Amino acid sequence: SKLVVSFGEMLIDFVPTVAGVSLAEAPAFVKAPGGAPANVAIAVARLGGGAAFVGKLGDDEFGRMLAAILRDNGVDDGGVVFDAGARTALAFVTLRADGEREFMFYRNPSADMLLTDAELNVELIKRAAVFHYGSISLIAEPCRSAHLRAMEIAKEAGALLSYDPNLREALWPSREEARTQILSIWDQADIVKVSEVELEFLTGIDSVEDDVVMKLWRPTMKLLLVTLGDQGCKYYARDFHGAVPSYKVQQVDTTGAGDAFVGALLQKIVQDPSSLQDQKRLEAAIKFANACGAITTTKKGAIPSLPSEAEVLQLMESA
Numbered sequence: 001s002k003l004v005v006s007f008g009e010m011l012i013d014f015v016p017t018v019a020g021v022s023l024a025e026a027p028a029f030v031k032a033p034g035g036a037p038a039n040v041a042i043a044v045a046r047l048g049g050g051a052a053f054v055g056k057l058g059d060d061e062f063g064r065m066l067a068a069i070l071r072d073n074g075v076d077d078g079g080v081v082f083d084a085g086a087r088t089a090l091a092f093v094t095l096r097a098d099g100e101r102e103f104m105f106y107r108n109p110s111a112d113m114l115l116t117d118a119e120l121n122v123e124l125i126k127r128a129a130v131f132h133y134g135s136i137s138l139i140a141e142p143c144r145s146a147h148l149r150a151m152e153i154a155k156e157a158g159a160l161l162s163y164d165p166n167l168r169e170a171l172w173p174s175r176e177e178a179r180t181q182i183l184s185i186w187d188q189a190d191i192v193k194v195s196e197v198e199l200e201f202l203t204g205i206d207s208v209e210d211d212v213v214m215k216l217w218r219p220t221m222k223l224l225l226v227t228l229g230d231q232g233c234k235y236y237a238r239d240f241h242g243a244v245p246s247y248k249v250q251q252v253d254t255t256g257a258g259d260a261f262v263g264a265l266l267q268k269i270v271q272d273p274s275s276l277q278d279q280k281r282l283e284a285a286i287k288f289a290n291a292c293g294a295i296t297t298t299k300k301g302a303i304p305s306l307p308s309e310a311e312v313l314q315l316m317e318s319a
């Protein structure tokens, strides 16, 4: 099977209609469906790949809306369950003056945190060629145990494991706890993607030099990636490493760029797993992923700006 199964949270971001204001000053908010693992699944599907999402939503209008968004985008929602007692997670987002985003979450607890291992769609997870996840689903039980069990099921069934920690400091009890828990499953992933900020958070060193990145390398890994925004990314495989620049675009909103990058790369790896061992083909896959990430920054929101394969190829050809 050529399926990417993505595990974790799907939620609604409430984004101010005007940029650069505080939550209190915002005159109004628009709904922006998100959650990194859900974005990755939709990114894969938009590129024409097989994708499924596993997670829990509130049995409320927002939860039903999010499940419909998955289906409308061609993502298998057979792994979605609904919690009768808890709400779909919400996050209010502000764009700071320096361009970074700030989050205020409503999770007390939200439905995504309440997924249990008994609720996992085991048959769906077993069909994964790639099983992808983040770290937000590690923060609280019972979801944490469900997450660990799902990884185990996927691995036993022969899937590649893909990990994008997607650090959200505000959700953890402390920075130390975040670091410890994020790294607690580090050795199990075949593919790991971090941002520059996450590299610094995890290593304590503000540098993207090879010797710093290598602190996050494990012999069990097949591929480690560090995304660098408009600078593209650096990649490290068993027998080779390098950097791939991105494409020049008019950046409007970076939300979802990392997820688009991951979705595109996983889609390429699912199509041709041997590209993990071939530097030329891996670089071609990463170029495609960079282009996909770049396009996602040219429009507001994550999901509306995820490109089709034709749009990605068009940017690559015009460059």
Ligand code: ATP
Pocket: 194, 195, 196, 226, 227, 228, 229, 230, 231, 232, 233, 245, 246, 247, 248, 249, 251, 254, 255, 256, 257, 258, 259, 261, 289, 290, 291, 292, 293, 294, 295, 297
């Ligand atoms: P997110 O904002 O989703 O958390 P991230 O920090 O995980 O993103 P980024 O490094 O911002 O990831 O972006 C992922 C990839 O998208 C980059 O490696 C790059 O290829 C591409 N990209 C992002 N921003 C730009 C840009 N302004 N111009 C060109 N390419 C970009």
